[in-house]
Amino acid sequence: MPSRLSDAFETHPTFQHHHIQNLDLNSLQHLPDSHAWASELTDYSLSPDINGLFNLPIIDLNDPINGPKHLVHACKTWGAFQIINHGVSNQVVHRMEAAAKKLFSLPYEEKLKAERFEDGATGYGPIRISSLFPKRMWSEGFTIVGSPIQHARELWPDNYTSFCDVTEEYQKEMKELAGKLMWIVLESLGITKEDISWAGPNGEFKDSVGVLQLNSYPICPDPDRAIGIVDHTDSSLLTILHQSNQSGLQVFREEIGWVSVPPVEGALVVNIGDLLHILSNGLYPSVLHRVVVNRDRHRLSMAYLYGPPNNVEISPLSKLVDHYHPPLYRPVTWTEYLGMKAKLFYKALSALRL
Numbered sequence: 001m002p003s004r005l006s007d008a009f010e011t012h013p014t015f016q017h018h019h020i021q022n023l024d025l026n027s028l029q030h031l032p033d034s035h036a037w038a039s040e041l042t043d044y045s046l047s048p049d050i051n052g053l054f055n056l057p058i059i060d061l062n063d064p065i066n067g068p069k070h071l072v073h074a075c076k077t078w079g080a081f082q083i084i085n086h087g088v089s090n091q092v093v094h095r096m097e098a099a100a101k102k103l104f105s106l107p108y109e110e111k112l113k114a115e116r117f118e119d120g121a122t123g124y125g126p127i128r129i130s131s132l133f134p135k136r137m138w139s140e141g142f143t144i145v146g147s148p149i150q151h152a153r154e155l156w157p158d159n160y161t162s163f164c165d166v167t168e169e170y171q172k173e174m175k176e177l178a179g180k181l182m183w184i185v186l187e188s189l190g191i192t193k194e195d196i197s198w199a200g201p202n203g204e205f206k207d208s209v210g211v212l213q214l215n216s217y218p219i220c221p222d223p224d225r226a227i228g229i230v231d232h233t234d235s236s237l238l239t240i241l242h243q244s245n246q247s248g249l250q251v252f253r254e255e256i257g258w259v260s261v262p263p264v265e266g267a268l269v270v271n272i273g274d275l276l277h278i279l280s281n282g283l284y285p286s287v288l289h290r291v292v293v294n295r296d297r298h299r300l301s302m303a304y305l306y307g308p309p310n311n312v313e314i315s316p317l318s319k320l321v322d323h324y325h326p327p328l329y330r331p332v333t334w335t336e337y338l339g340m341k342a343k344l345f346y347k348a349l350s351a352l353r354l
């Protein structure tokens with residue numbers, strides 16, 4: 001039985017296709033065939049005037065009256081929302097953003113020194129799911145599970161501590177906010193601290209695990225035929241996302257389509273992931289989202305994927321289950337679920353259906 005999150009990466013390595021070469025996206029004048037997706041991908045974006053009719057709800061965490069009301073609606077219909085007054089200082093976010101920019105603007109050969117291994121968790125490279133697709137995505141990633149010290153040493157032998165300090169500070173802030181958000185979301189379902197033993201005696205989610213995913217989307221010579229990150233749901237309980245001041249993120253709404261989420265200065269985007277979908281017995285479904293790229297401006301994002309402690313089995317909360325609402329999913333640990341996702345991808349959640 002795997003017990004650490006990184007075991008999921010060792011037991012389920014994702015192999016890169018031999019026929020797709022590693023390319024430095026930042027230097028390409030034309031879209032190579034390896035990155036050219038069928039054009040139906042980006043065709044489905046809403047036109048700007050229609051998109052303006054559908055706005056991802058913005059929730060003020062300091063508003064005890066309207067906040068919770070908007071939250072329930074957002075969780076049920078969008079699977080995502082933006083938050084303001086979240087308590088994370090702008091400085092911390094901007095320090096992390098600057099560190100990420102510094103990393104991605106290194107020469108390609110330098111970045112490869114910090115490459116993520118096929119069976120590893122931390123490091124530079126295409127996102128983990130990219131090997132499941134015949135085409136490459138127009139993005140570079142840097143995944144951080146725990147401390148990035150070994151990889152930072154490769155990149156900046158004489159000055160690796162500053163990158164580590166900034167990520168540590170950011171992860172700490174994110175973990176605290178994620179715990180806070182968990183209770184806001186859970187309380188909206190009528191769940192209290194007694195209902196979740198793994199949250200710890202004070203409900204502080206001390207042993208919960210977070211993964212920091214930095215994403216860079218270089219300027220793209222042919223954005224209509226490329227995709228930054230293909231449509232997916234996150235495996236997390238919830239994900240806290242900072243997007244730099246450049247649009248690109250889209251969330252899928254049934255009967256509407258792909259809605260763009262314009263960046264709001266100082267706001268963070270929250271996505272519901274598959275594990276919260278399971279925990280809420282499907283009441284709060286995980287959100288399908290993707291990233292489109294553009295011709296003029298580089299884009300950066302930082303996603304904090306928050307999950308339960310390793311070894312904790314997530315299953316529909318008993319308070320949400322009764323004779324009329326039978327449990328829809330069988331119990332699963334995050335590690336086990338990541339392994340399923342690496343094999344089944346879109347079908348991973350339904351494979352857990354009872």
Ligand SMILES: C=C1C[C@]23C[C@H]1CC[C@H]2[C@@]12CCC[C@@](C)(C(=O)O1)[C@H]2[C@@H]3C(=O)O
Pocket residue numbers: 127128129130143211213232233234235236305338341
């Ligand atoms: C703990 C996680 C969760 C991962 C895999 C692993 C490390 C990085 C996460 C992401 C981040 C980018 C999208 C995604 C789909 C990907 O390819 O890598 C995510 C995936 C998941 O949510 O399933």
Ligand SMILES: O=C(O)CCC(=O)C(=O)O
Pocket residue numbers: 213215229234241243248249289290291300301302303
């Ligand atoms: O870049 C973004 O806005 C989204 C990134 C994302 O979906 C992820 O890292 O899981």
Ligand SMILES: [Fe+2]
Pocket residue numbers: 232233234289303
């Ligand atoms: Fe995502």
